[in-house]
Amino acid sequence: MTLKIGSISAWLAASFATVYSVAQLFVVLTKVTPPPWDLFAIVFPSILLAPAYLISMTCLRDQVRQSERKIMGDLALHFGLLYAALVSIAYITQLAVVIPAILSGQGQEVEPFAMTAGRFITAVDGLGYGFMSISSLFAALCLPQTPQTRFLRYSFLGHGFLAPVIIGALFVTPLMYLGALWIVFVPSSLVLLARYFKHSI
Numbered sequence: 001m002t003l004k005i006g007s008i009s010a011w012l013a014a015s016f017a018t019v020y021s022v023a024q025l026f027v028v029l030t031k032v033t034p035p036p037w038d039l040f041a042i043v044f045p046s047i048l049l050a051p052a053y054l055i056s057m058t059c060l061r062d063q064v065r066q067s068e069r070k071i072m073g074d075l076a077l078h079f080g081l082l083y084a085a086l087v088s089i090a091y092i093t094q095l096a097v098v099i100p101a102i103l104s105g106q107g108q109e110v111e112p113f114a115m116t117a118g119r120f121i122t123a124v125d126g127l128g129y130g131f132m133s134i135s136s137l138f139a140a141l142c143l144p145q146t147p148q149t150r151f152l153r154y155s156f157l158g159h160g161f162l163a164p165v166i167i168g169a170l171f172v173t174p175l176m177y178l179g180a181l182w183i184v185f186v187p188s189s190l191v192l193l194a195r196y197f198k199h200s201i
Helices: 002-030 037-063 067-103 107-113 120-142 147-160 163-168 175-179 182-200
Strands: none
Touching: 002 037, 002 182, 037 067, 037 120, 037 182, 067 107, 067 120, 107 120, 120 147, 120 163, 120 182, 147 182, 163 175
16 A cells, blocks of 8 residues: 555646646746736646645555564655655745735735745745755655666656755755756656555565
């Protein structure tokens, strides 16, 4: 049961991460999506990604057999929980407060809660994604070192090493361009994780 749930949740997480990545690129590069629908296109898949990722990490932790790796699985799960909690706060604020206010013509009243540089919600969101990267780092370390897990571990490690970049982008904005490697490492690692679960059944 754990492996089936893990496979489904990882596939869902990979799908949500991919939809977010495509939406983010489309919004940034084309600039044709009017507000607040540009924000909705980015936020909606992101809030769905959080629980799907957390369930995936829970299932991965449950599969750790070697006692010396269990602490790594615990840390992957706990940092994943911090990520899910923080970004859920950020995104439900956008969906339930900011976007409705903009649609009703009261956007100025919720400006302090907008996801723009220097805002409280942006800092919460950035820290959440930093925790997600740390979660991925520990996920890589809890996996067995076998030929079958090689690329999965590399993808998790690649994402994990982005943690200081993602958090640093809150203070040094140009780092966000390097942090954009998220759209490569996260969907790929989640697809590989889903395949890992499926092949372990």
